[in-house]
Amino acid sequence: MIAATLIAGALAAPAASAYEGRDRDRDEVRGQERQQIGAAIAATRAAEAGVDWKDCPTDWGLPKPIQCGWVTVPLDYAKPFGKQIKLAVDRIGHTGTPEERQGALVYNPGGPGGSGLRFPVRVTAKNPLWVKTSKAYDFVGFDPRGVGHSAPISCIDPQEFVKAPKMDPVPDSEADKRVQRGLAAAYADGCAERSGEMLPHMTTPNTARDLDVIRAALGEEKLNFLGVSYGTYLGAVYGTLFPDHVRRLVADSVVNPSREKIWYQANLDQDVAFQTRWNDWLTWVAKNDAVFHLGDTRAEVEEQWRTLRATAKKDPLGGVVGPAELIGYFQSAPYYDSRWVPVARVWSQYVAGNTQALVDAAAPDLSDTAGNASTENGNAVYTAVECADAKWPRDWRTWDRDNTRLHQKYPFLTWSNAWMNLPCATWKSKQHTPVEVTTRKGLPPVLIVQAARDAATPYEGALELHKRFKGSRLITEENAGSHGVTGIANPCVNDRVDTYLLTGEVDRKNVSCAPHAAPKP
Missing domain, CATH: 3.40.50.1820 (Alpha/Beta hydrolase fold, catalytic domain)
Structure with a gap:
């Protein structure tokens, strides 16, 4: 009886949307075929x-x-x-x-x-x-x-983009989430306003062409x-x-x-992997407590991190380094082994009383206008390509559910990553189907x-x-x-x-x- 109901349902109203989906896929394929012909034409011209x-x-x-x-x-x-x-x-x-x-x-x-x-x-x-x-x-x-x-391309004034301190990415309330959602939507609007002509064509297949x-x-x-x-x-x-x-x-x-x-789930998977590598680094720091004096167990070093975060949230270091800036700096350690020693050394200096070392390392340099323009441009391209390459969830409840769940076990990067990608939920330009x-x-x-x-x-x-x-x-x-x-x-x-x-x-x-x-x- 249940099976019959499912079959009947599949043959009724939903069939129209299924055909529409096939039409969209067919249009996507035809579009790719035209683009491949265009790529051949462009390559011939370039060879000449x-x-x-x-x-x-x-x-x-x-x-x-x-x-x-x-x-x-x-x-x-x-x-x-x-x-x-x-x-x-x-x-x-x-x-x-x-x-x-x-x-x-x-x-x-x-x-x-x-x-x-x-x-x-x-x-x-x-x-x-x-x-x-x-x-x-x-x-x-x-x-x-x-x-x-x-x-x-650009999505926001570069000096505004690097201004610090930014809001703590880990929300304390629904009100915090609403503010972050507003910032993400405004960023998506800024991309459309400043770079709208480019956005539909900022895809990985086009870069491959x-x-x-x-x-x-x-x-x-x-x-x-x-x-x-x-x-x-x-x-x-x-x-x-x-x-x-x-x-x-x-x-x-x-x-x-x-x-x-590509790309929503990839970013969720990244949150898990970052926590794993973050823990690896904390363990290494603890093993080298004789050098860094941050604790001789991973739990103790983790507690130092929570204390640093809480301190910077209550009163940003140097007036410019809050939790967001700390994550921006500290995440280089789980990224690259070459950053393990420098980041641990700066952290150790902070605990020993040298706050300025950490401020110098983690705060943006507002005088570096060329560097800030490059930073903003890189973030704009990151957003544009990932938002254009694939269809992202439009319902905030999906994002909230997935990131709330992940944050419980993998707190280091989860919410920071979510807000970085959230402009894709309100993206104005076409979102394509990824290449198989x-x-x-x-x-x-x-x-x-x-x-x-x-x-x-x-x-x-x-x-x-x-x-x-x-x-x-x-x-x-x-x-x-x-x-x-x-x-x-x-x-x-x-x-x-x-x-x-x-x-x-x-x-x-x-x-x-x-x-x-x-x-x-």
Whole structure:
């Protein structure tokens, strides 16, 4: 009887909405097909135009012999002959012999909202991790659409954006939640007012199409790509849309590419992983109590954190560092092992009576107008891409339920993350259906690198991408959690990345590596 009722219901009124859903999916597919045709047209034009390489503008802060240029792409790939925007690119030539050259290696550091223009500096700085690879490849960076020098977008006055102290992200009442909801809605409105023309086109698939146009402008038949963090999702979407244009693809610290994760659930998963890595750091601080004097058990160090938070909430340190600013500073420790010692040292100085050290570290520099503009731009792009890539819950009750539940066990980042993403609940521009990341004909083996305890991109994302990209290989750095594994000295990882980029070879099976050296206070 119940089954019959369900079947009858499925054949009645809901069928109309089901057809509407199919129509929407069909429209999305047709739109993607038009955009792919537009991308082919734009790539053909770019191949003919190339890049007019010149010395970089002085205010870009890039040392010689790095060169800079521009690649022109359509704002809307469905209208390839419509409005165009220019993307900033830079490069440094390979350091080896002509016979050693294997093309260009293009880089994206993540975000969304990160600039890749500093990538060639790894060569000028003679970074030892990249000496072998730089003999074979030109190192190429770029500002993705909306970022930095590439038709930058904005959602709020930068000086207003960095003003401190901000409201405590952990709400004490429903009234606090209403204020935060109002701030998020105002931010979404600001994005529409200041950057409305760009917003519908600020998607990962469009950035992947931009990447293919850059490939063509560089004169490369196939792309060599290194993506970190969000850059792995960009690479995964590129590998799905342009599988036969991939030569080498390294995905380092992987965003879960599942449609069900992009982007609402991915951020909830991140809250759990951040708490895990935060606890790892607190445990390490406790083990080094002889140096930091913050407590010799994790519980004692955690209590110091709660005390610091409460103190800053009651009376912001230096008048500018409240709980929000503390989280902004302290979250770098669970992000990167390289931040374990500096953050613990500043905290230790505070407990010893040096409040100014913590104020200097955590407070915004209102005099740094260029830096503040870059910070605001990065946040605007982050918001624009994540809000445009996928459909987000519109009902506040969903957000309230999920984040209230998570906060009970994973309090470090949950509410802060929620407010950062809440503009997507009232986003004015179209929210698309994410690309179904999958293996398509022509895709070569992809190399995936991941720390098992990564906070920003939980390990499950690497497993999911490995499952979706057939023939890929996964290198796991066990018992480690630093974000961006290819930038850390660990020969087990570094040698395999070099081998892959230089020869295309991967191990016959997935590899587990011991962790890199732990930070020493």
